[in-house]
Amino acid sequence: MDSAAIVGVGMTAIEKNKIRDGFADMVWEAVNLALDDAGMTIDDIDNVVTTSNDFWDGRTISCMAVSDASGAREKNVSCVEGDGTFGAFYGLTRILSGSYGTTLVTAHSKGSESVSSLITNAAFDPIYQRAIGMDMVSACAMQANAYMHRSRTTPEQLARVSVKNHGNARHNPKAQLPMAITVEEVLASEMICDPLHKLDCSPVSDGCCAMIIAAKDRVGTAAKPPVWIKGAAFCADAFHLGDRDLSRAAALTRAAKKAFDMAGITDPATQVHVAELYDAFTYQELMWLEAMGLCADNQAGHLLEAGVFDIDGTLPVNASGGLLSGHPVIAAGLIRMAEVVRQLRGEAGGAQAKDPTVGVAQGVNGLCGQSHCVWVLSAES
């Protein structure tokens, strides 16, 4: 697939609490950065897709807050609820349908404004589950246990993900938590929910990302070389955690296979050069790597220890610092895509992988990775 490309990306700094900024302020900043990046003005944008979540934003029809700031006035605009990768997917279809030549996609969230435990508790079924009192952390901790039990992954290996990603974030001026830490420090940090320590969990964050996707015949007008969309797919698993094999991400496996098939990739572990994955918790990076076929089953922990996923490894993973270093939900997946774009353009500075031409990005919706969206991007058409 070579019909569309990413021609501009922009993101705010990821911070704990952007007290000066409302949603529109963040979107305005990210959109203007994306337009500058693309060498475009708002008049070059044919349509807009904003991405937000009514629960996180504390507002029904949360997208209303950002329609002016995203330049959607007098344009066709739509609003996806969920991770930004899903917003980008809808934006892509609006180009492939032939209706529009360019789509501006935004995704924003301010975790600082709400109580995330209550927001994610509301994702549990109100009749069968909610009163039990779970949230995203306690659910994912359960999945971490199931994954570790099956794959024999150790707490030290989980901690190593945190060490790597916080360390990588030191090269990313927009990251919230750049840190030089040790495995021992991760394991000594507060136990939030067994087996997840505080440093196994991503922080609460504010941030916004914007992206401009263009049809093939419009990429020539952009300021920078296009990053081509070679494959994109998404898939949802069962809702009830007890209906799934929680130690595996079957929906991710399916979405990744479809995206790789579209891109003509037969051996992702060798043909992908850089990956930005949804590491909301340390175990997720390892579990998603295996589920996507970026490494063999039960091997992610060992390969991590061998340095394969370091910036100078053979498959750098979350060279940006990942979500562990800043996690504005909803924007999170779109930021992963933007970071892959930066890598493929050679703009990642100290986090730059060596000459990558193919990268993957992933976004997640729902509890314990129920629904995934996978993007395969390439510097080459």
Added chain:
Amino acid sequence: MSDTEHVIIESGAARQPFNYAVGLHGSRFLQELRDHRRFMAVKCPRCAKVYIPPRRVCGACFVEMDEFVEVGPQGTIGTFTILRYAFIDPETGVQKPVPYGYGFIRLDGADTLFQHYIDIQDESRVKIGARVEPVFADERKGTVKDIRCFRIID
């Protein structure tokens, strides 16, 4: 077990607290209202439209705005209704007493309307185009409720 009994699950005391950032444009407005009983609107540098409440971006022009202009405090009723059915205010969980006036005020000098309550002591005087002035709350805290309502002055 009764087959006709429909089971209901209730949310009970569950609620979601929020700390909404007002933004700097809005903060300036609320502080002027609280401290000086002044209405500060913002003017678009391109189309010259005067917006209240002030906001950062003119949606029509896609430009940032930073020229504040004082508007009001008097204005005219742009449109209105008189609410006669009661509902639960989701913020307080309590019903507001009805009837009450609810309208959109065109403050002198502003191009957009300002939503608020309208005093309806004499319903016959409440009409589109009627002149109004704000009635301020005794204790002002920096919210739009620092205005109690608008009252008819002609």
Added chain:
Amino acid sequence: MGKQRVAIVGTGQTFHKSHRPDVNGQELINEAVGRALVDADLTIRDIDAIVIGNMDHFEGINYVDCWSVDGSGGFMKPVIKLTTGGTTGSTLAIGGYHMVASGLFDRVLVIGWEKNSESDTTGAITTAFDPVWDRLVFAGAISGLAAEAQAYMARYSATDRDGARVSVRDRKHACNNPYTQLRKEVTVDEVLASPMLADPIHLLDVCPRSDGACAVIMAGEHIAEKITATPDWIWATANRHTYTYLGDANFGRLDSLAAASREIYAKAGIREPAKEIGVIELYQPYSFAGIMWIEDLGLTGYGQGAEFVWSGATDMDGEIPINPSGGVIACNPIGATGLIRCAEAALQIMGKAEGHQVPDVDLALSTGFGGCFWSDILLHGRRKPDF
């Protein structure tokens, strides 16, 4: 893979009611999905992707796309959620269109739903408005609409009898639609005698609260005609959002609908919409909109909407029947409502509207409206579009 034309090949609705204690939300969704699959003679295995939406704070469930897979059939399929408030249903239809038109999917299931009986509707609607500027003094959706009607009446000297005439029309049409909620004829005098909610809106001028779901199956052009002999071709889609804060609205006009409809007419080469379009399913949450918004749609000149409605032109046997289904005034499961308009327009094109069928419809229009003055439009045709 490649872009392709899109048609609706099946629709399904629940029997919309004030409350459905016998089913949870997933099961409600499932009823509509099941009927749409039967209508298209497909199984869930034939569906490539699902587009779903509602308004979160009506049911208090986060990540509904994920939660609903038991009912939607989304297990191990691509599922995406779109939400734009009152326009959600029509936004979903536009989303389904692009998903199929992109060539990435051939058969897409579009689902809109709401169980309004599970929350305080006005309380939940209030959460849709800006927490700092609008929410503190917001007086419910009906008050906003009432302010719009007041502005229109002042500008064009319309009366509450004009509004009542629209309610009489839609409530009469609803009697022919077994799926809708309120099926009782009323007179103009009965509308005017019903309790005043917010001047000038009486109880019988507005929509009820509803539980309901609607599902629509869209297919790419190379298979649509194999699925049904009478596909409903989607000719064009358009939308506009103009809201920033409530006080920004141009009260008395729906600028977003005017702009979106002009885009549609330009795409399809329509010059005289009232003559060229056969039927309209208008997202009309209260009666006065039935006068005002047909002017914004260009069916008649500004200030002439009431006269147009009184002439009978929008009745079932008129020049351009509006809301043969009974419209939103007869039932309003909000997240489904816009999609119901789309499904009803499809039924008219496909000739499946039974008791409320308008004869020989070649072109139909369905719209969506959001409480913040947003508009969506889809143009449906019996003939495959040649553009």
Added chain:
Amino acid sequence: MNNSLKHIEPMVHHSQINVPYTWWAGDTAGRFLKTLRDEQTIMGTRCNHCARVTVPPRKTCPTCFTENQTWTAVSDQGTVVAFSVARRQLAALVKKVPVIFALIRLDGADTALLHTISQVDPAEVTIGMRVRACFSKDAGATIMAISHFVPTN
């Protein structure tokens, strides 16, 4: 940032969303919950197509998407397939920490039920552990009619 706003103190509006919900359980979940309350029995549904027994029950088989289901009682004992132990008192938690959350596959069921385990040292909980349900008479027809699970010995 422009000059006119340089010295403005950013404000935060403290608020809440306080909309009450009354969810209809529906006939299927309603029967499950009433049976819990009235008979302290855990019911599932067996799909007549794929033969999987789903607990909690569903009107439609989640995998086959058919309504062809038979009600069947499952055991109140089962096996832990996943668990976590909440140590920090996050807002959603109803009970005081530590709270042990678990997915429990009841004997006779093919899917696992989400609930809590009590009366055990969290350090002793393992995947594969056997547990049984304890019922509560005060919780009405809710999922808390199972108050928690305990180890079987």
